[in-house]
Amino acid sequence: MAAPIKVVVTGAAGQIAYSLLYQIASGAVFGPDQPVYLHLLDIAPMMGVLEGVVMELADCALPLLTGVLPTANPEEAFKDVAAAFLVGAMPRREGMERKDLLSANVRIFKEQGQALDKVAKKDVKVLVVGNPANTNALICSKYAPSIPKENFTAMTRLDQNRAQSQLAVKLGIPVQDVKNVIIWGNHSSTQFPDASNAIAKINGVEKPVPAAINDDEYLKTSFVTTVQKRGAAVIAARKMSSALSAAKAASDHMRDWFLGSGDRWVSMGVVSDGSYGTPRDVVFSFPVTIKNGKWKIVEGLTISDFARQMLDNTGKELVEEKQDALDVCKD
Ligand code: NAX
Incomplete structure (x- = not known):
């Protein structure tokens, strides 16, 4: 069995993460022989909800899941990660245009780019899901100059x-x-x-x-x-x-x-x-x-x-x- 890789999911207490975490921890993403150590980032007020998610992950009894770290600290969350799912952001609500979201969300991705630059593996693969995903990915890359720009992608x-x-x-x-x-x-x-x-x-x-x-x-x-x-x-x-x-x-x-x-x-x-x-x-x-x-x-x-x-x-x-x-x- 390979050594575990550290994988971060942001917005870990949110609704996309609720479906995504099981898929990662069950082997559907990195393969059936790759153990994973999950880092779960959300904001401080969501730590109680996140604790419930951590309990449920434990209760899934998944053989490939070697550990879980819930945190509200981006530098702790991104430490040594090989893969990053940047999901956390404010979601678009009915009637809201994507442009309205931009100014709220772009700041999050600037801060997370800086944290990735400081503590993530230099070959980390970053997938930005949080909207506006393309531009968030660009900003994240700009604030993480020590990581190749090819390693920042947005989800389409x-x-x-x-x-x-x-x-x-x-x-x-x-x-x-x-x-x-x-x-x-x-x-x-x-x-x-x-x-x-x-x-x-x-x-x-x-x-x-x-x-x-x-x-x-x-x-x-x-x-x-x-x-x-x-x-x-x-x-x-x-x-x-x-x-x-x-x-x-x-x-x-x-x-x-x-x-x-x-x-x-x-x-x-x-x-x-x-x-x-x-x-x-x-x-x-x-x-x-x-x-x-x-x-x-x-x-x-x-x-x-x-x-x-x-x-x-x-x-x-x-x-x-x-x-x-x-x-x-x-x-
Ligand atoms: P939720 O509101 O259910 O969850 C978002 C989570 O992110 C919340 O728990 C919130 O506390 C957390 N969060 C907010 N700021 C954070 C920060 N600075 N650091 C860490 N966590 C933070 O939203 P959900 O439905 O899970 O959607 C997440 C994002 O995906 C939204 O931006 C949404 O617009 C985007 N989407 C992107 C898609 C794509 O194809 N690229 C499709 C689906 C989705 O609309």
Whole structure:
């Protein structure tokens, strides 16, 4: 059995963490042979609730869980961690736009970037879930200059899973038989869910999704808007934001980053190098493949005029968010 790795989850007393912690501790993320030591960070008023979560983790009697450290101190929480799930933030409530959240949440990620820089392992893999996830990841990276910027990512996997699921339903096939759907840009309503390179396995034969669906209008309109607005639809129905599916997506993201993406493309927000004419130095979601713990942007895709417009639009929003965030950080 390998030596245990330290894994931190922030917002550990919250609803996403409630689903996520079991997945990490049961081996679904780092594999069935990798023991984990969980560091749980939340704010001081939540320590009582967190104690209950710690009790429940103990009561799960999970063989891979070698220890749990609940704390309200970021430097204690991030000490020597190999993986960080930055979930803790103020969640978006019904009727609230993501921009309203920015100034409240960006400060948290500045402070956590500084703490990671000081005490985390230098090869820590950081996944930012808390919104606005892309810009929070960028700020976190900026305040952790001793950790490579490739190690900071934002979650758009939930959007990818939603898109994949929509296409599978449309085609009447199992969800795992759809691959290479792409989420471009921001985890917001400007994101571009793109099925133009997706592949579906139908009756055992792989076929491009656009040909299989044969409805260009659907792929450019209601497919895109359904995925873009799915978070809001869940809030409207549940009166709370997505949690079960968000936790599953966070597990998928980190598992693929540690263990590889195989022959599938996965979408994640990474610091842009300007690929596909996107703005540099914002955290932009691209299709990537992952091998040996390193992600690589899928190259050589054709960008249609429609896609160009969508990429430019979401890129513009990210540039604006970055500027707003940098202004907040100056205060
Ligand atoms: P909850 O309100 O249930 O939990 C958030 C937890 O974070 C609370 O326990 C709170 O005390 C804690 N927290 C607040 N400030 C903190 C700090 N400085 N350090 C540590 N912990 C802190 O929210 P939940 O539903 O779990 O959502 C968490 C975040 O995920 C939100 O920002 C939400 O908007 C975001 N989401 C991101 C998604 C994505 O795809 N990237 C999808 C789901 C979700 O909406």
